[in-house]
Amino acid sequence: MSIIITVLSIILVSAGVFFLAAGTIGFLRLPDFYTRLHAVGKCDTLGTVLSLTGLALYNLHEGLSLVSILVSLKIMLIGVFWFLGGPTATHALLRATFESGKTPWTKDGKAVIDWPPEKGG
Amino acid sequence: MENFFIGVGLALSLLVLLSFYRAILGPTVIDRIIGVGVLGTKTLIILLLMGFIYKRIDMFVDISLVYAILNFIAVLIFSKFFVSKWV
Numbered sequence: 524m525s526i527i528i529t530v531l532s533i534i535l536v537s538a539g540v541f542f543l544a545a546g547t548i549g550f551l552r553l554p555d556f557y558t559r560l561h562a563v564g565k566c567d568t569l570g571t572v573l574s575l576t577g578l579a580l581y582n583l584h585e586g587l588s589l590v591s592i593l594v595s596l597k598i599m600l601i602g603v604f605w606f607l608g609g610p611t612a613t614h615a616l617l618r619a620t621f622e623s624g625k626t627p628w629t630k631d632g633k634a635v636i637d638w639p640p641e642k643g644g
Numbered sequence: 645m646e647n648f649f650i651g652v653g654l655a656l657s658l659l660v661l662l663s664f665y666r667a668i669l670g671p672t673v674i675d676r677i678i679g680v681g682v683l684g685t686k687t688l689i690i691l692l693l694m695g696f697i698y699k700r701i702d703m704f705v706d707i708s709l710v711y712a713i714l715n716f717i718a719v720l721i722f723s724k725f726f727v728s729k730w731v
Contacts, residue, residue, distance in 0.1 A: 543656065550678070556672060578696065594705055604716075608712070615719070616678070619724065
């Protein structure tokens with residue numbers, strides 16, 4: 524039982540690190556900050572939640588006790604908080620940028636939407 | 645298993661160093677704000693890994709929780725006060 528939990532947590536943590544690495548590569552290479560937020564906002568959330576799930580699972584590998592169950596619940600609380608909070612922070616940042624009138628990047632430099640956006644929409 | 649955690653911590657530290665590039669040299673203010681957010685997310689996982697390596701996870705999980713909340717609030721406040729002024 525212990526070895527199954529250990530292998531499962533290794534797989535989950537490795538998948539989380541893979542997604543975090545993909546998000547960071549996108550963060551470094553994409554052309555403007557709307558696309559960078561696109562890369563970071565999703566990959567970071569998924570990678571964090573996967574890693575935290577793996578760590579919470581590994582915490583239970585020595586057998587169930589009150590302390591270990593409580594610590595695992597706390598780690599999953601961080602995961603749930605970040606699952607709600609990360610996209611919210613990304614959305615707030617994106618909305619503030621959008622309303623301050625910065626045009627998104629396009630390949631030929633022409634805007635694809637009417638600018639500036641209508642107020643009160 | 646400790647060796648695996650140390651390896652994961654090293655990989656995450658490398659990603660943190662790569663994110664420092666945008667957090668310090670990013671062309672606009674928004675790039676720096678995103679960079680700080682990404683740094684905080686990875687630090688949260690590194691703190692938990694340190695707790696597993698030192699076998700004091702019951703203490704480090706509280707530090708990590710506080711770090712997550714501070715990071716979230718910091719990004720919200722930065723986006724409220726800094727973006728519309730200096731973009």
